[in-house]
Amino acid sequence: MKASGFPYVVPMLLLSVAFFATPLAVLVGFSFSGPGGATVEHYGRFFGDAFNFRVLVSTARLGLETVVGTTLLGVPIALLYWHSGRTARQVIIFLTLIPMLTSNVVRTFAWIVILGRQGPISETLMALGLTGSPISLMFTEFGLLMAMCQIDLPLIILPLIAILSCTPVQFTEAAQVSGAGPWRILVTVLLPLMLPGLLAGWILVFASTSSSFVTQAVIGGARNVYVPQLIYREVGTLFDWPLASAIAVVLLISTGCLLVAMTMISRHRRLVGHA
């Protein structure tokens, strides 16, 4: 009985090996390929160009800034969820899912409207007299960050809500009865409770920012280039596939390292929290 499950798994396993693991292995091999055998020439070309290195750094920076931004926006929403009744909780989940399930291109389009010269931000600043002429936040890093934070926000809210929804209210009531004020409960009970969710959210947000293409290309514009656009440019315009593969491998390794580092930091903090 126990062993009879394996045949069911075989098709998907084969699909994973043949169409997922193999292409990745080929990609890695391709990034080392040269006319005379294995070479690190493509990596040399990538790191030899200061521009590429700057792109790599700004991709990581955008990812980390988005992680911070989504955390600052996501935790209050999670707290709102925690202190809400049954109906309000369902409304919050619904309002989180709508943007999440709406196409990325649609959300990016919305931000074009918002950040543009004739958009609500510019109009409001004009009406308040803070600026004399229309301003556009398009093609700026700040505008891009605003958009990325909104687009990736559900990724951090949902893991937090998942934890809070199965936590009984008595959890904080106990602390309250013992005389802890709300801020103290937030720091000593709720935040440690949410930490695993935060970690899951950080990883999702960072992975999403460092690899998504449309929002960066459209709102970042030609002046703010990130690794995904770099890869696409090498493939689509310059036809330099080995270099594109090398960049892809660098992207994988650098995001991988940052994700591991984030995991370790949060584990460490959790230990501190429990001590």
Next chain:
Amino acid sequence: MRDMKENPVPALLYKAFVFGFGSLCVGYLVAPIVIALTMSFTSGQTLKYPPEGFSFRWYEALLDPVRSATEHAAAWNSLKIAGLAVLGALLFAVPATIGMTRMRRSTVGTIEPLLLAPLVLPSLVYGLAALIVANFVGLQPSLWLTVTGHIVVFGPLMYRAASVVAQGLNPSLAEASTVMGASWFTTLRRVTIPLLMPGILAGAFLVFIQSLDNVSVSLFLADAQTTVLPLRMFALIEESLDVRVAAISGILIGLTLVVMLVARRVLAPAKQA
């Protein structure tokens, strides 16, 4: 309690933070969707917001079969790819979920990461890898290559959604059916699959939405004839900021809302809380 009586300010500040700032954050999350939706009813020529007036002109332009022939073809391609990706996910991921419920935990722990790996990998990197391999074996980018890519990348969503339900199932239900003399196929059809249905539906929904929205895989694997909707929108935005994009956005947001309401109805009895 003593603290709070002595000084009510921190408690008030906390309330203001959670209910005030928390609501503002929810507003930040939802406002862009509302803005995209209302933008689509503008009567103006530009993306000026608030819109200059109310009209359906951009929806009319979008539905016009001559003016928007490219967009219609792109939408049709996207629907085809998403439908086939769901079908592929059903064929590969649902059996895998069922199989996993009948295997030892340690074996599951070894195989599962491999099955779920595509969810972690940036799909842009996967698109490039698949393009290189396809090129090696002499395949040109095409609709079918795109579909295959989507099954590989989004199939795990189906697996995950279904296995969440599968983990909560009581294995004795299937055993009972077998003990009572049902064949493995009858057990599958009458017991296992109906029990997994909420997960399968949720998975199908996720795969469909993700496939419809995907740019980074289609970017590499779709040929010139199979323009997909998000790439077409991307092109419209980059080229001319055509207001028809707002109408497409409006339709997509409307569809999302409808599907979500339907999903709530269908899935609600199965889920508690």
